[in-house]
Each structure stands twice: as structure tokens, then as C-alpha cells.
Amino acid sequence: MTKPPVLSFTENGIYCAAGDFYIDPWRRVDRALITHGHSDHARWGMGSYLATHGALPVMRHRLGNIVAQGIAYGETRRIGDADVSFHPAGHVPGSAQIRVEVAGEVWVASGDYKTANDGFSDPFTPIKCHHFITESTFGLPVFRWADQASVASEINAWWAACAAAGKTAFLGAYALGKAQRLLTMLDPQIGPILTHTATENTNQVMRDQGIVLPDTRCANADLKPKDHPGAIVLAPPSALGSAWAKKFGPQETAFASGWMAIRGVRRRRAGDRGFIISDHADWDGLLSAIKETEAENIYVTHGYTDVFSRYLKLNGWNAQVVPTQFEGESLDKDATE
Amino acid sequence: MKRFAKLFNTIDQSTKTNVKVAALASYFQDAPDEDRLWTIALFSGRRPKRAVTTTRLREWAADRSGIPLWLFEESYSIVGDLAETIALVLPPNTTQNDQTLSDWIASLRAVYTKDEGTRKAFVLDAWDQLGGAERFIFNKLITGGFRVGVSQKLMTRALARATDKPEAELAHRLMGNWHPDGTTWHALVEAEDASADASRPYPFYLAYGLEDTPQDLGDPDDWRAEWKWDGIRGQLILRDAQYFVWSRGEELMTDRFPELARALDYLPDGTVLDGELLVWPPDQPTPSSFNALQARIGRKTVPKKLLAEAPVILHAYGLLEWQGRDMRDTPFATRRDLLEQACADLPADAPLRLSPQLGFENWGELAALRAGARKAQAEGVMLKRSQSPYLGGRKKGDWWKWKLDPLTIDAVMIYAQSGSGRRANLFTDFTFAVWNGNDLVPFTKAYSGLTDAEFRQITAWVRKNTLERFGPVRKVTPHHVFEIAFEGIQRSARHKSGVALRFPRMLRWRQDKPLQEANTLADLEEILRIYG
Numbered sequence: 001m002t003k004p005p006v007l008s009f010t011e012n013g014i015y016c017a018a019g020d021f022y023i024d025p026w027r028r029v030d031r032a033l034i035t036h037g038h039s040d041h042a043r044w045g046m047g048s049y050l051a052t053h054g055a056l057p058v059m060r061h062r063l064g065n066i067v068a069q070g071i072a073y074g075e076t077r078r079i080g081d082a083d084v085s086f087h088p089a090g091h092v093p094g095s096a097q098i099r100v101e102v103a104g105e106v107w108v109a110s111g112d113y114k115t116a117n118d119g120f121s122d123p124f125t126p127i128k129c130h131h132f133i134t135e136s137t138f139g140l141p142v143f144r145w146a147d148q149a150s151v152a153s154e155i156n157a158w159w160a161a162c163a164a165a166g167k168t169a170f171l172g173a174y175a176l177g178k179a180q181r182l183l184t185m186l187d188p189q190i191g192p193i194l195t196h197t198a199t200e201n202t203n204q205v206m207r208d209q210g211i212v213l214p215d216t217r218c219a220n221a222d223l224k225p226k227d228h229p230g231a232i233v234l235a236p237p238s239a240l241g242s243a244w245a246k247k248f249g250p251q252e253t254a255f256a257s258g259w260m261a262i263r264g265v266r267r268r269r270a271g272d273r274g275f276i277i278s279d280h281a282d283w284d285g286l287l288s289a290i291k292e293t294e295a296e297n298i299y300v301t302h303g304y305t306d307v308f309s310r311y312l313k314l315n316g317w318n319a320q321v322v323p324t325q326f327e328g329e330s331l332d333k334d335a336t337e
Numbered sequence: 338m339k340r341f342a343k344l345f346n347t348i349d350q351s352t353k354t355n356v357k358v359a360a361l362a363s364y365f366q367d368a369p370d371e372d373r374l375w376t377i378a379l380f381s382g383r384r385p386k387r388a389v390t391t392t393r394l395r396e397w398a399a400d401r402s403g404i405p406l407w408l409f410e411e412s413y414s415i416v417g418d419l420a421e422t423i424a425l426v427l428p429p430n431t432t433q434n435d436q437t438l439s440d441w442i443a444s445l446r447a448v449y450t451k452d453e454g455t456r457k458a459f460v461l462d463a464w465d466q467l468g469g470a471e472r473f474i475f476n477k478l479i480t481g482g483f484r485v486g487v488s489q490k491l492m493t494r495a496l497a498r499a500t501d502k503p504e505a506e507l508a509h510r511l512m513g514n515w516h517p518d519g520t521t522w523h524a525l526v527e528a529e530d531a532s533a534d535a536s537r538p539y540p541f542y543l544a545y546g547l548e549d550t551p552q553d554l555g556d557p558d559d560w561r562a563e564w565k566w567d568g569i570r571g572q573l574i575l576r577d578a579q580y581f582v583w584s585r586g587e588e589l590m591t592d593r594f595p596e597l598a599r600a601l602d603y604l605p606d607g608t609v610l611d612g613e614l615l616v617w618p619p620d621q622p623t624p625s626s627f628n629a630l631q632a633r634i635g636r637k638t639v640p641k642k643l644l645a646e647a648p649v650i651l652h653a654y655g656l657l658e659w660q661g662r663d664m665r666d667t668p669f670a671t672r673r674d675l676l677e678q679a680c681a682d683l684p685a686d687a688p689l690r691l692s693p694q695l696g697f698e699n700w701g702e703l704a705a706l707r708a709g710a711r712k713a714q715a716e717g718v719m720l721k722r723s724q725s726p727y728l729g730g731r732k733k734g735d736w737w738k739w740k741l742d743p744l745t746i747d748a749v750m751i752y753a754q755s756g757s758g759r760r761a762n763l764f765t766d767f768t769f770a771v772w773n774g775n776d777l778v779p780f781t782k783a784y785s786g787l788t789d790a791e792f793r794q795i796t797a798w799v800r801k802n803t804l805e806r807f808g809p810v811r812k813v814t815p816h817h818v819f820e821i822a823f824e825g826i827q828r829s830a831r832h833k834s835g836v837a838l839r840f841p842r843m844l845r846w847r848q849d850k851p852l853q854e855a856n857t858l859a860d861l862e863e864i865l866r867i868y869g
Contacts, residue, residue: 140408140411140415141402141404141408141409141412141425141426142412142415142416142422142425142426143425144425259761259762261425262415262416262758262761263349263418263421263473263758264416264417264418264757264758264759264760264761265758265759265760265761265762266350267349267486268759268760268789271352272350272351272352273350274350304411304415306806306808306809307408307411311405311408314405321806323803325800325801
């Protein structure tokens with residue numbers, strides 16, 4: 001009898017037979033190990049959850065009353081016949097790659113990750129393994145991110161220009177992760193920073209767990225926009241152009257996303273400006289991450305899977321595409337949350 | 338190039354017309370003559386003579402970026418724009434360059450005659466000196482096709498603001514066969530006695546679609562009606578004993594329609610006609626379908642056989658110039674009378690015919706005529722106010738097109754493919770099928786008609802319901818029914834289903850309709866029998 005692989009790809013998600021658990025399952029299962037709190041990875045209805053201490057508060061906030069345990073980065077836990085540990089993925093605060101070792105064979109499911117240090121999430125740590133499961137949301141050589149400081153100065157220059165023209169600057173970004181990363185990039189000297197309720201709720205969860213964010217003010221029904229001239233407002237993309245946003249009068253809107261690298265998408269979705277910034281690895285980041293794992297077997301899950309795995313195969317890796325329900329970075333994620 | 342790149346970015350990043358016009362007007366006021374001349378040229382589809390083939394550009398870009406050519410091509414298919422793909426895959430520039438737009442164009446012209454090694458060195462050097470938008474613009478200078486969201490209308494408005502000249506005059510000046518290599522800013526825009534090129538066309542007057550019935554247009558006596566033909570809008574110019582044919586897209590198509598040369602035998606010099614280019618053999622009661630015309634448009638030189646099988650005529654419906662005089666200010670009714678006189682003695686086999694007027698006493702009668710448009714191989718009817726002048730561009734009020742409602746069929750989506758460019762991260766290109774017993778037979782593709790929100794919704798669904806992948810194409814669970822609208826239907830040996838549709842698009846996502854209630858191949862055959 002051949003022994004089952006350490007991790008296999010099933011209808012419910014990524015399954016470990018030795019430990020009888022799933023990683024980021026999309027159907028209801030008894031035991032779920034969760035890489036991070038985004039809604040396509042942390043779903044409702046699992047019997048029990050295991051995630052990093054940093055990821056749990058947001059999961060509890062979003063999923064309500066769940067049976068969950070926390071684990072520290074680097075701590076090893078025995079589940080059945082598998083040794084499991086969580087390591088920083090650099091995607092959002094608390095996000096993890098999950099390392100699973102069974103009888104000396106090591107697999108890493110990396111969830112979503114980025115290799116560049118954003119000074120906010122725990123930086124990505126490469127983990128040596130035999131089998132590496134990677135995303136490929138931006139797995140094409142047209143995606144190459146500029147360094148964060150230069151994007152920050154573009155955003156601040158735009159905000160300052162809006163403020164000088166008497167307009168409110170609306171910046172669309174995910175409520176979880178991207179919005180808080182952007183907050184750390186803003187220059188509070190320019191003006192007040194306001195937030196949509198959904199964004200502010202996540203801010204509060206993060207502040208409660210000890211993450212330092214600049215001062216923000218929730219732009220709820222009580223707030224009078226004219227009391228805050230020169231403000232920037234962080235909001236989920238779907239809130240841009242809404243009745244709520246229109247109350248602010250003259251305004252410019254911008255999106256912050258890796259997709260803004262493509263002019264066509266920028267013109268379709270960006271409103272007035274598009275800033276190229278992503279919590280996913282760019283082309284170079286994906287390749288360097290894969291090299292550093294020293295893995296020979298690569299499983300490509302979401303994004304430009306076909307092209308990316310073909311490139312890996314031609315360059316000597318044993319790569320294959322595996323089906324997934326993860327979305328990677330969608331411009332419209334918040335619409336379904 | 339920095340000044341032009343700044344203009345380009347402002348226009349490209351804004352969706353607001355007044356921002357674009359202001360940026361263009363200020364550029365037209367301040368930029369050097371050569372630069373502003375080239376800017377008009379680039380934004381109206383003109384470009385420097387191609388110094389490098391796109392094949393070489395791709396190879397050099399892939400090579401310089403250290404990626405295999407197939408990966409470059411895959412990236413291109415997703416980005417949807419060659420100049421942009423190249424700009425994105427190349428490593429960042431290492432130096433800066435302060436040359437102007439026209440300096441760069443002059444440099445391109447200087448290497449045009451040089452050997453390939455020199456040209457390659459020049460291009461690689463340019464890529465290394467230009468970053469971001471400047472690099473993209475440089476590539477566009479070579480590949481052409483500056484689609485930047487600046488319509489001719491918008492550009493003439495900005496020029497009018499910068500030069501204090503009337504918009505209509507500027508629009509006419511910018512028409513036709515000029516190129517920056519053969520003119521100057523002064524001659525094109527400012528000079529009083531612009532001795533116009535003989536081939537220069539007039540700006541086309543374009544109609545808006547009538548949303549409802551024509552009841553609101555007032556007294557039917559004030560209006561004239563004619564068929565709306567399903568061909569290409571064209572302008573036939575007879576001047577200096579030569580003929581010129583322009584398409585509505587401002588493309589000079591004279592060589593593609595050699596049969597129209599005979600128009601010179603029947604009409605005097607100094608005549609310009611507005612009409613529809615149609616394939617219409619002399620023995621047929623109605624014109625051939627648009628497919629027949631498509632075969633002609635595709636050929637720059639026409640083989641004799643095709644010329645005999647698919648002869649093209651101009652179906653004239655407007656007189657713009659008569660005896661060398663610009664007639665556009667003359668009321669439609671008067672110009673129509675002149676046109677009828679001019680066409681009175683045309684022989685039956687002339688490449689020129691008069692598009693008839695449709696007589697009607699009231700709107701009800703016109704509606705009844707319109708219902709028979711498909712029998713006449715027309716798309717509907719055109720309404721023109723008798724007393725209206727011939728305007729330029731799309732203007733509301735005097736001209737209306739009243740098209741037939743499209744044919745429709747309810748079909749099942751079975752394949753999905755992601756789009757490119759604007760739609761790079763969405764599934765937007767779908768294949769549809771109808772039932773044949775228990776089988777689904779594919780019969781058409783469609784790309785347009787859904788809202789962005791609907792495309793996002795269907796994209797999320799496709800990701801979760803993929804059965805099989807064939808490269809970029811995904812076979813999905815048959816589940817969703819869409820109402821497909823189309824303008825015409827024909828038998829086709831090239832399609833599996835045996836039919837080809839004209840302009841298919843998604844009219845509605847029928848979320849209310851169960852899969853089993855989609856239409857059948859027999860239904861499609863029935864539509865073909867009636868309308869094919």
C-alpha cells in the first residue's frame with residue numbers, strides 16, 4: 001500500500017491525512033488550520049479553528065462565536081502524526097505559511113504572501129521544504145512592484161493636491177490589511193484621516209491587539225464632512241461613489257491595488273487615480289520565494305496558474321496546477337464580504 | 338517627452354471631460370509647434386513611419402527582460418497592449434532623458450534607414466533612458482494606436498480654446514490625408530488660405546439612436562425617412578478628375594473600391610457624396626449581407642473574381658459638395674432635390690445609386706415600414722429633419738436612427754475566457770449553446786452587454802464552477818441562461834452549429850430562467866428560416 005501524500009487537494013480544500021485536518025477549507029470540516037483572516041481563506045462553520053495569535057482577533061470579529069485556538073509563529077504542535085508550525089507570510093498582520101511535517105517529509109502551504117517587508121506585517125520568512133504550495137495572483141513578469149516609499153510619496157502628493165484644491169481624497173482599499181498598511185504610509189501632516197465604518201472596525205480590532213496605527217476618525221452618520229477640510233478617507237472600494245461618499249462634496253477617488261499596474265484595469269476601475277500596491281508577491285517575489293524554499297515540487301493554486309506553472313516546469317521544477325476557490329487579490333472582494 | 342507624458346497622464350487618469358480639455362488646451366497654447374503638431378497627429382491615429390517591426394520589438398523586449406518569448410506573448414495576451422507590455426516587463430530605466438516628443442520622433446526617423454543592429458541599439462538605449470509613461474509613449478510611437486480617451490470632438494474643442502478658431506472649421510481642417518511630415522502647425526491650424534488637399538473629406542454627421550417611438554419628434558411633415566443600411570458609412574469625393582473614398586473611421590479606402598472610379602463618368606468634378614458602401618450585384622433586389630462586404634474590406638487589392646462576385650456600390654443619401662461649393666449649410670430637402678437630379682440618369686449598372694426616400698403620412702405608417710426593414714436588408718430607418726443643415730460629429734436633434742429591435746434567443750453559457758486590457762482580471766468572453774435533445778450545441782460567442790457588476794459576479798462563479806481547462810478557456814457547469822441579441826443570422830459552413838450571427842451580445846442575464854428552458858437548435862433553425 002502506498003502511503004497517502006502529506007497534503008492532498010480535495011473538494012473541501014487542502015487536507016492532511018496524517019493529522020486529519022484541513023488548511024483554509026471552503027466547506028464545513030471538523031478541524032481547520034487557517035493561514036489568515038481574509039474571507040476566502042477563513043470561512044464560517046468549521047468545528048474548530050487554529051490560527052496565529054495575530055490572526056485570531058480579526059477572525060473572531062468576522063466569524064463571531066467560533067471554537068478557536070491561537071498559536072505563536074515558530075511554535076510546533078503535534079496533530080495526529082503531523083508536526084505543524086506557522087511562519088510569517090508577510091501578507092497581513094498575523095498571516096502565516098503553514099508547515100506540515102510527516103515522517104521527515106515537509107510541506108508548506110503558503111496561503112497568500114508577499115516577500116517585500118511593508119514595515120507593518122511580520123516579514124515573510126522562507127521555510128525550507130520538499131513541497132511548496134504557492135499562489136500566483138500576480139504570476140506574470142508584467143507585475144513588478146515599486147518600493148513602498150515611492151508609492152507612499154505618490155499617494156501623499158495626490159492627497160496634498162486634493163487638499164489644496166479643496167477636495168476630499170477617497171482611497172479605496174480592502175478593509176482588512178491593505179487599509180491599515182496604507183494608514184502607516186500616510187503623512188498625517190497633510191490633513192485629517194477619516195475611515196469608513198467597515199475599515200474603522202478592523203482598525204479597532206488591530207489596535208486592541210496592540211498594533212500601532214495613526215489616529216483616525218470614523219466617518220459615520222455623526223461626522224460633518226465640512227468640519228474636516230483636506231481629509232483623506234479610507235474606504236472599501238464598493239463605498240466609493242456611494243451616497244455616503246457623495247456627502248463629502250467635491251472629491252477625487254483612487255484605488256490601491258496590484259491590478260492598477262495594468263492601464264486597462266486602471267481606466268476601468270480607478271476613478272481618478274490608481275496606485276500600484278499589493279499584499280501579494282510580484283513576479284520576482286514569487287520566484288525568489290520559491291527558490292528559497294529549495295522545494296522541488298511546486299503546487300500553484302490561484303492567479304495565473306497555467307502560465308506560472310509552465311514557466312516553473314521549463315526551469316526545472318516539478319510544478320502543477322491545483323484547483324482552488326481562493327480569489328487572490330480581487331478588486332471587488334469587499335463586495336461579497 | 339516629459340511635457341507630453343504629463344499631458345498623457347492627466348488625460349489618461351481622468352474620466353472628466355473638462356479636465357481633459359483644459360489639459361489639452363493649455364498644452365496647445367504652450368508646447369513648441371512641432372510637438373503640438375505631432376500631438377494632434379498622434380491623437381488622431383497618425384504616427385511616424387514604422388522604424389521597427391513589432392516582431393523585432395517583442396524579441397528585443399523579451400531578451401532584454403530575461404524572459405522567454407512565449408512568456409512575453411502570454412503577458413501580452415493578458416495586458417492587451419504591446420507597447421504597455423513591453424514597458425512593464427523591461428527592467429527599470431537607469432538614466433534620464435530630456436528630449437522633446439518631436440526630438441524622439443526625429444531620432445526614430447533618423448534610424449529608419451539604418452541597419453538592424455543600429456536600430457536595435459537605439460531602441461534598447463531608449464528603453465534604458467525612459468521610465469514609466471515615457472517608455473510606454475516611446476513604444477506607442479513605434480507601434481501606433483494611441484487610444485487615450487480623446488475623441489476628435491474633444492481635441493477640436495481644446496484647439497478651439499487655444500486658438501480662438503471655430504470648432505467646426507478646425508474639425509474640417511483636421512480631416513483627411515495630412516501628415517506631420519508634410520505640413521506645419523501653422524499650415525494645418527492657423528493659415529487663412531489653407532489650400533486644402535483634393536482628398537480632404539468633411540466631418541461625418543452622426544445620428545443618435547431613437548430610444549422610443551418618433552411621436553415626440555413633432556409633425557411628421559417636417560421629417561424625411563430613408564432606410565438605415567447595414568454597410569459602411571462612406572464619403573465619395575470627386576475632385577480634380579480623381580476619386581477618393583473615405584470610411585467613417587476616417588480611413589482612406591479608395592484602392593479597395595476600384596469600381597467606384599466609374600462615378601467620375603456620371604457626376605461632375607467638385608462633387609462630394611455621403612452614403613453607404615454596400616455589396617450589391619446589379620441583378621439582386623436587395624444588397625448582400627454585411628459578411629459579403631467584410632470580404633471586400635479585408636482586401637487592400639481586390640482580385641478580379643471577388644470584384645465580379647461582390648461588386649460594391651455607394652448608396653448615396655447626402656450631397657455635401659456640388660460644383661465645388663460646400664453645401665453643408667443648405668437645408669436637407671434642397672440638397673436632396675439636387676442629389677436626385679444629379680442621380681437621375683444613372684444606368685442600372687453604375688457603382689452609384691440613389692438611396693430612396695420612404696413616403697409616410699404619419700408615424701404609424703413609418704412604424705409599419707420599419708417593421709419590414711429586414712426584408713429590405715436594412716437595419717431600420719433614418720429620420721432627417723427637412724430643414725436641417727449637415728452638421729459634423731454626433732449631435733442631437735436633426736438626425737435620428739430608429740433601428741429594429743434585435744433578434745433574441747435564450748442560450749446556455751458553456752465556456753468562459755478571461756478578457757484582456759480593461760478586463761484582464763475578469764471572465765468576459767463566453768461561448769453559448771442551445772439544446773439539441775440532451776446535448777448543448779455551441780453556436781456563438783459574446784463579450785459585451787453585461788454591467789461591470791454582473792461581470793464580477795459571473796467571474797466569481799466561473800472560478801468556483803470550472804469543469805475543465807483548455808489553456809485560458811474554462812469549461813463551466815451548464816447553469817446560467819443568457820438572452821443573446823443579434824442583428825442578423827446566416828447559414829455558415831465554418832461554424833459547428835451551421836449558423837453565423839451578426840453582432841451577438843448579451844442582452845440580459847436570465848437568472849430567472851431554468852437551464853432546461855433555454856432555446857433549442859430547432860428554434861435557431863426557425864429564426865434562420867424566417868430571417869436568414
